Amino acid sequence: MNITRGIFEHERGRVAELFLDAFDQQLGGIFGPRPRALAFIARSLRTDFAISVRDESGTIVGVAGYHSPSGALLAFDYRSLMAEFGLFGGALRMVRLAWMDHKTHPTNFAIEGICVDKALRNRGIGSCIIEALAQEARAQGCPALSLKVLKTNVGAIRLYESRGFVAWTPHRLSLFPDLERSTLMVRYLT
Ligand SMILES: CC(C)(COP(=O)(O)OP(=O)(O)OC[C@H]1O[C@@H](n2cnc3c(N)ncnc32)[C@H](O)[C@@H]1OP(=O)(O)O)[C@@H](O)C(=O)NCCC(=O)NCCS
Numbered sequence: 001m002n003i004t005r006g007i008f009e010h011e012r013g014r015v016a017e018l019f020l021d022a023f024d025q026q027l028g029g030i031f032g033p034r035p036r037a038l039a040f041i042a043r044s045l046r047t048d049f050a051i052s053v054r055d056e057s058g059t060i061v062g063v064a065g066y067h068s069p070s071g072a073l074l075a076f077d078y079r080s081l082m083a084e085f086g087l088f089g090g091a092l093r094m095v096r097l098a099w100m101d102h103k104t105h106p107t108n109f110a111i112e113g114i115c116v117d118k119a120l121r122n123r124g125i126g127s128c129i130i131e132a133l134a135q136e137a138r139a140q141g142c143p144a145l146s147l148k149v150l151k152t153n154v155g156a157i158r159l160y161e162s163r164g165f166v167a168w169t170p171h172r173l174s175l176f177p178d179l180e181r182s183t184l185m186v187r188y189l190t
Contacts, residue, residue: 001125002054003132007047007063014060015050016041019074022115025150030096032085040084041074049073051132053116053125062125064133065112068140074112107186109133109142114156130163138189145189148182160185 007015016038020027031037045065050073053062065073076097082090111133116125137145146168149156165185 001061001128003128004052004054005048005050005132005136007045007050007052007060009047011052011060012042012045012047013038015045015052015063018060018063018115018117019065019113021118023113030093044074044076044080046071046073046075051129051136053129055120061120062114062116062129064114064129066133066136067110067112068137068142069108070140072112107137107142107144107146109137109140109145111145111147114147126159127163130160134187134189143189145187146184148184150182152181157183157185160187163187 019041020034020037027037027041031040049066049068049071051064051066052060055061067073076093078090078094081093084090085093114126114129116129134145145165147160147165149160151157165187168184168186
């Protein structure tokens, strides 16, 4: 396995596929039918802001996007959403994406999503990606890593806890805290 920063231009489609498969619950439906969603996600990726793992044949088998002070892998801006989905459709999707956003912890380095090929899970690839993300955050002078995970994703939460993440509650008013579907987690870097 080979772990590097960034993805190549020709890997956009593969990464979009990994993301859509892994985050169907969150992303499914937002960008329309699968072929359209894949094409839109692939086009929107900013290829520098990722950690990727490839197998011996050079195929991406795991990837994580991050949002750092200099940019983010999943760069869905209003202009591109409007160009693809129209004025109203673009605005609607912008609101849905903003709702999912989690840059509420002052870490400056947020993990947008980690996914590993289904066939290769539980072999340590996810853990390697997390350590590479921590290294990247340190190199960028960020004090912590944060991420948002669905409360039902108990396997991922267990993995994050074993890699030093703890649940973090933002100091903001939540009218219905028990209805929130996700937990915000933070790993402080020393
Ligand atoms: C979450 C996800 C990225 C984890 O990736 P992974 O490569 O399976 O992660 P790891 O292999 O490092 O760790 C998973 C488990 O395998 C164990 N493991 C690690 N290396 C291992 C090895 N060599 N042999 C056997 N088990 C191993 C880990 O200890 C961990 O165990 P735990 O569940 O008891 O904590 C992956 O399951 C995934 O893509 N899920 C779908 C997308 C998703 O939910 N992402 C998170 C959203 S926030």
